[in-house]
Amino acid sequence: MMFVSLQFKLELxxxxxxxxxxxxRKQSSAIRVAYNMxxxxxxxxxKNPHAQIYQRLRQLFxxxxxxxxxxxxxxxxxxxxxxxxxxxxxxxxxKLCKNHLSGKTREKPKKQWRExxxxxxxxxxxxxxxxNRLMRFEDLKxxxxxxxxxxxxxxxxxxxxxxxxxxxxxxxxxxAMLLESWQTKNYFAYTVELKLREGEFYGSVSFELPMPKxxxxxxxxxxxxxxxxxxxxxxxxxxxxxxxxxxxxTISLHHLLGLSQNSKEHQEWILAHQIVDLAIxxxxxxxxxxxxKLKKGVRRDxxxxxxxxxxxxxxxxxxxxxxRVALLKGVEVIEVNPAYTSVIGMLKYAPQLSVDKDxxxxxxxxxxxxxxxxxxxxxxxxxxxxxxYLEFALKRYEEREKELRELIEKESNEYxxxxxxxxxxxxENSKKLLINLLQSLQSESSGCEGANGRNPExxxxxxxxxxxxxxxxxxxxxxxxxxxxxxxxxxxxxxxxVEGVWDRVRSRLVPFEAGGTVPIRDx
Numbered sequence: 001m002m003f004v005s006l007q008f009k010l011e012l013x014x015x016x017x018x019x020x021x022x023x024x025r026k027q028s029s030a031i032r033v034a035y036n037m038x039x040x041x042x043x044x045x046x047k048n049p050h051a052q053i054y055q056r057l058r059q060l061f062x063x064x065x066x067x068x069x070x071x072x073x074x075x076x077x078x079x080x081x082x083x084x085x086x087x088x089x090x091x092x093x094x095k096l097c098k099n100h101l102s103g104k105t106r107e108k109p110k111k112q113w114r115e116x117x118x119x120x121x122x123x124x125x126x127x128x129x130x131x132n133r134l135m136r137f138e139d140l141k142x143x144x145x146x147x148x149x150x151x152x153x154x155x156x157x158x159x160x161x162x163x164x165x166x167x168x169x170x171x172x173x174x175x176a177m178l179l180e181s182w183q184t185k186n187y188f189a190y191t192v193e194l195k196l197r198e199g200e201f202y203g204s205v206s207f208e209l210p211m212p213k214x215x216x217x218x219x220x221x222x223x224x225x226x227x228x229x230x231x232x233x234x235x236x237x238x239x240x241x242x243x244x245x246x247x248x249x250t251i252s253l254h255h256l257l258g259l260s261q262n263s264k265e266h267q268e269w270i271l272a273h274q275i276v277d278l279a280i281x282x283x284x285x286x287x288x289x290x291x292x293k294l295k296k297g298v299r300r301d302x303x304x305x306x307x308x309x310x311x312x313x314x315x316x317x318x319x320x321x322x323x324r325v326a327l328l329k330g331v332e333v334i335e336v337n338p339a340y341t342s343v344i345g346m347l348k349y350a351p352q353l354s355v356d357k358d359x360x361x362x363x364x365x366x367x368x369x370x371x372x373x374x375x376x377x378x379x380x381x382x383x384x385x386x387x388x389y390l391e392f393a394l395k396r397y398e399e400r401e402k403e404l405r406e407l408i409e410k411e412s413n414e415y416x417x418x419x420x421x422x423x424x425x426x427x428e429n430s431k432k433l434l435i436n437l438l439q440s441l442q443s444e445s446s447g448c449e450g451a452n453g454r455n456p457e458x459x460x461x462x463x464x465x466x467x468x469x470x471x472x473x474x475x476x477x478x479x480x481x482x483x484x485x486x487x488x489x490x491x492x493x494x495x496x497x498v499e500g501v502w503d504r505v506r507s508r509l510v511p512f513e514a515g516g517t518v519p520i521r522d523x
Contacts, residue, residue: 119196
């Protein structure tokens, strides 16, 4: 166990602020009385001083709930009794005692001293009181509030203003623990202390942080997750320890887009718990991308819908929540390099397994987390060494380039024009890759043969300048064969992958046959 204290700020209605200030003054007075009594009783070596102090405070502050009195005694015991204590701060008190301060110069430190002296409220928590009887965190329509008991079964509700500063912020862990306790009714104790500073209310919550052993590891396989922005959803796959795809599903996140930020946060916590519980049910670890940088559009690029989606849902923040929940529940989380997971998935596994590209991408993430390497299929290697096919693919890009230039000339809408220009840049870059590949193949054929009579590079895909061969394969396949930069249906690639029959595409004599489909295997 590790003891943790976290800070936050509160937002209250004006009338509730006055109620809270009044309550703070009463308990602050009770703390001072308890401290003075504690000093005297220690000198007298009185046994069980707590009982005497409690009875005295009950007489002096009958309107204070008993838990506030117990908490006042607890707070008083935190001050040293062997030396003088100035409530409100010694430095400010000495400053106020100086005669030269007057008017506004004196008013500011006087207000600060009063807030320090009278602006404290503390409540000690317990498991039996759902965490804390008098100051309890609650969820109201997706927003975290602190319910503060003011007496006579009356409450004020203060909105909690707190955002995690980074992925290691333990506020994420506290939120995960709260949600778990609300769902399971297995509560944990937390102590809340409030302070008044310059008219604003600040708080701290202290609790014990459990550090469970990791019980669910990749030894039994992984639950792999791929986050996707268009459309916004999660692709989830179950991968065996030997690398086979066992089951898969997608979870749409569009219902989050219309929610407030706080409601969205709450729903993400619930989703994180559901995924971790799935990993526990399957006895597996969780595999995710190490998302250092999400793809972002820029203004005037013709991709307003993509930017809007990325703005409304932050995959990094969700994965932070997921990792915190997994930590609390003893589930291993493996972060993998996301490079080319989507490309490998769409070209290798989507047509091979008859799944969509996002499920295939999640599958690659899972295999990568388990340590598997993705070799280039033999027929794809042959495709990248077929000069006739590459010349056909280059011709397709040249035709599209000409079409785009004509469309740009005619387009008067700025945003549609920007989208066309963006595609044109992509087509131009694709042409360069294919030209480089053709040139490298030409240099191979004109080079010297090896000692055994074969070109030393034969049987291997030629290397391209600073480019991944998978990226080159994407350029060579998707648009020339399917006619789209990023089509949803990748089944037409199956004959190329399995049989290597790209001649049909190149000659355009025979229609391409779509691969079969299999029923979706759900969790």
